[in-house]
Amino acid sequence: MSLDLDETQLLLRDNVRRFLQTEVVPLVQRHEAARTFPFQLMPKLAELGFLGGTLPEDQGGQGIDHPTWAVMMEELGYHWLSLRTMVNITNGSIHRLATQGTPEQKRRYLTPMMRGELRTCSGLTEPNVGSNIAGIQMRAELQGDEWVLNGRKLWITNGADAEVALIIARSFSPTCNGKLSCFIVDRRETPYDVRKLDTMVLRCTGTAELGFSDVRIPKENLVGVEGEALSATLKGLDAARVNIAMGAVGAAQAALDLSIAHVKQRQQFGRPIGSFQLVQKHIVDMTVRVEAARALGMRAAHALKAGKDVRQACSIAKLYATEAAHEVASMAVQVHGGLGYSEDYPVERIFRDTRGGMIPEGTTEIQTLIVGREILGINAIA
Numbered sequence: 001m002s003l004d005l006d007e008t009q010l011l012l013r014d015n016v017r018r019f020l021q022t023e024v025v026p027l028v029q030r031h032e033a034a035r036t037f038p039f040q041l042m043p044k045l046a047e048l049g050f051l052g053g054t055l056p057e058d059q060g061g062q063g064i065d066h067p068t069w070a071v072m073m074e075e076l077g078y079h080w081l082s083l084r085t086m087v088n089i090t091n092g093s094i095h096r097l098a099t100q101g102t103p104e105q106k107r108r109y110l111t112p113m114m115r116g117e118l119r120t121c122s123g124l125t126e127p128n129v130g131s132n133i134a135g136i137q138m139r140a141e142l143q144g145d146e147w148v149l150n151g152r153k154l155w156i157t158n159g160a161d162a163e164v165a166l167i168i169a170r171s172f173s174p175t176c177n178g179k180l181s182c183f184i185v186d187r188r189e190t191p192y193d194v195r196k197l198d199t200m201v202l203r204c205t206g207t208a209e210l211g212f213s214d215v216r217i218p219k220e221n222l223v224g225v226e227g228e229a230l231s232a233t234l235k236g237l238d239a240a241r242v243n244i245a246m247g248a249v250g251a252a253q254a255a256l257d258l259s260i261a262h263v264k265q266r267q268q269f270g271r272p273i274g275s276f277q278l279v280q281k282h283i284v285d286m287t288v289r290v291e292a293a294r295a296l297g298m299r300a301a302h303a304l305k306a307g308k309d310v311r312q313a314c315s316i317a318k319l320y321a322t323e324a325a326h327e328v329a330s331m332a333v334q335v336h337g338g339l340g341y342s343e344d345y346p347v348e349r350i351f352r353d354t355r356g357g358m359i360p361e362g363t364t365e366i367q368t369l370i371v372g373r374e375i376l377g378i379n380a381i382a
């Protein structure tokens, strides 16, 4: 298996990079300060294949394979981790609707999402339910032609601005007694409570807590087979872990590039600081971590493409790359001296945002235990 990029991937990467440098980078500082997201970018991202691009062409996608997608995720992470996060959240809803939605759900929700015209979020986590998603408490009860939703969802990316939420809840109906199901809640028709949360990481991703108190949605808003949302959710996690890993690789590469430029130019004691051995050690340690993380991420992307040895490869990639990216960002702050703490300079943001990779899509500890389970065949998670 070669991890080198082929000509098509290089062309695509350059095209995406040009777009990000000219149309995204100039917006980042302003939106970071305001903690807002430039949603006007979404239709342009759709044209570039970022929304649903991995779906087959007969489902409206571009048939982009996992390694190529990984390259695209690295580019997003390099330029702005909040953007990578928002793209992935949108794709989470897109993939669920593409694979399980009814024709009417696809028409009303999937098509505008894939055009970047409909804001969406995905709600699993609750105040009392995080790593153990099987313990979800939110309820959906079928009453006549409506589902009645009660419960709360926490740390929901894009929850503040989403027009449509895909919510996982325990469903109770004549055919289901409390298994997990997925529901479309269209906030434009059936409003629910939204409380925006200010977080240390990924400040432009509209993180929110959502509250549902007797929220009534049409019976038709059930997505997929009732009671089977847990397995559908778990199935998507491997690919999501590679996405987050490759975004982390991109952010770490950005921190490294900024550091290399800085240590060559910054002078102390009459010499560039890059001429001091201890500063060089930081640069080398950063480089080794970036290259190792990229290799593991691409290896996992190839495993996904081949459909072989997926679970362990994806968890190793997520575990290593997210931890390594934050270590790299921390070293980047160190070699920048006081400048590294300044909000006017990107390494400060990269340091905060790379901290955001170790918790979602399964924490570092959960990834460790998944890998342990794969190696030993013994489950230490629950």
Ligand SMILES: Cc1cc2nc3c(=O)[nH]c(=O)nc-3n(C[C@H](O)[C@H](O)[C@H](O)COP(=O)(O)OP(=O)(O)OC[C@H]3O[C@@H](n4cnc5c(N)ncnc54)[C@H](O)[C@@H]3O)c2cc1C
Pocket (backbone or CB within 6 Å): 089, 121, 122, 123, 124, 125, 129, 130, 131, 132, 154, 155, 156, 157, 158, 201, 202, 356, 359, 360, 361, 362, 363, 364, 365, 366, 369, 380, 381, 382
């Ligand atoms: C940036 C960001 C975006 C997010 N976006 C979304 C979103 O869009 N939708 C959504 O539904 N959720 C989202 N989440 C929530 C995320 O999925 C959860 O935070 C995550 O699953 C962990 O749950 P928790 O925060 O409740 O921590 P907990 O599960 O309470 O974990 C706390 C600590 O205990 C450890 N721990 C827990 N169980 C075990 C175990 N069995 N063995 C060892 N250690 C264990 C964890 O590793 C962690 O260190 C987001 C979170 C973040 C940080």
